[in-house]
Amino acid sequence: MMNHVKITRVEAGLTQQQLAEKIGVTRQTISLIEKGKYNPTLKLCLAICYTVNKTLDDVFWIEKEE
Numbered sequence: 001m002m003n004h005v006k007i008t009r010v011e012a013g014l015t016q017q018q019l020a021e022k023i024g025v026t027r028q029t030i031s032l033i034e035k036g037k038y039n040p041t042l043k044l045c046l047a048i049c050y051t052v053n054k055t056l057d058d059v060f061w062i063e064k065e066e
Helices: 003-011 016-023 027-035 042-052 056-060
Strands: none
Touching: 003 027, 003 042, 003 056, 016 027, 016 042, 042 056
């Protein structure tokens, strides 16, 4: 799931630090989200999506495992 955060961040031309500053969190938080070690709030997910100009589905959707 969280690899999509990194992919969309890179596609948007942002470093972890730049994304963090735009949404008001630390670079470490972005790193943990990208590694799947931190479960962001819906508010934080939306902030990321607005910043990279993607939808929640684009960035955070995961397929249901069978």
